[in-house]
Amino acid sequence: MQSLVFDLFQxxxxxxxxLKEMLTAARNHNHALRQNDIVVLKEIIIREEEISTRLKAxxxxxxxxxxxxGKRLGLPGDASLSKMLPDxxxxxxxxxxxxxAEMRNIAGQIARLVELxxxxxxxxxxxxxxxxxxxxxxxxxxxxxxxxxTSPVGCSxxxxxxxx
Numbered sequence: 401m402q403s404l405v406f407d408l409f410q411x412x413x414x415x416x417x418x419l420k421e422m423l424t425a426a427r428n429h430n431h432a433l434r435q436n437d438i439v440v441l442k443e444i445i446i447r448e449e450e451i452s453t454r455l456k457a458x459x460x461x462x463x464x465x466x467x468x469x470g471k472r473l474g475l476p477g478d479a480s481l482s483k484m485l486p487d488x489x490x491x492x493x494x495x496x497x498x499x500x501a502e503m504r505n506i507a508g509q510i511a512r513l514v515e516l517x518x519x520x521x522x523x524x525x526x527x528x529x530x531x532x533x534x535x536x537x538x539x540x541x542x543x544x545x546x547x548x549x550t551s552p553v554g555c556s557x558x559x560x561x562x563x564x
Contacts, residue, residue: 404468
């Protein structure tokens, strides 16, 4: 059982470090959005995907170890880490509680930054759409090869100065 606990702590510590990397990447993502730096933003998104892949691999390992430890402790297979705390020695229980609290805190910070980044991205897209609508002509007022205007039917030609 000690080796399972030791392995679980190692995985959790690696996950904590990966979460810290993800938090840094989310902050960089936010900064790039605010600076409207598309080149840096693309690089950060690639970095975030790499970090996410590593985190998923560690999560699979943690899940496997957690289930094995829960089984050793006589708990159901889907027992959470918090349900394992009373069955572990005091020192390990305190360390596990501290580690999971720190990871929850980091994950909360990441979630807030991701939401802020989502809002910034949405606002940027909305701005771009409005700018494109402003630059795009409402009517296709051009002339055909025979010299007639292709203005819409509802457009009055009486307002056009035909003296030119």
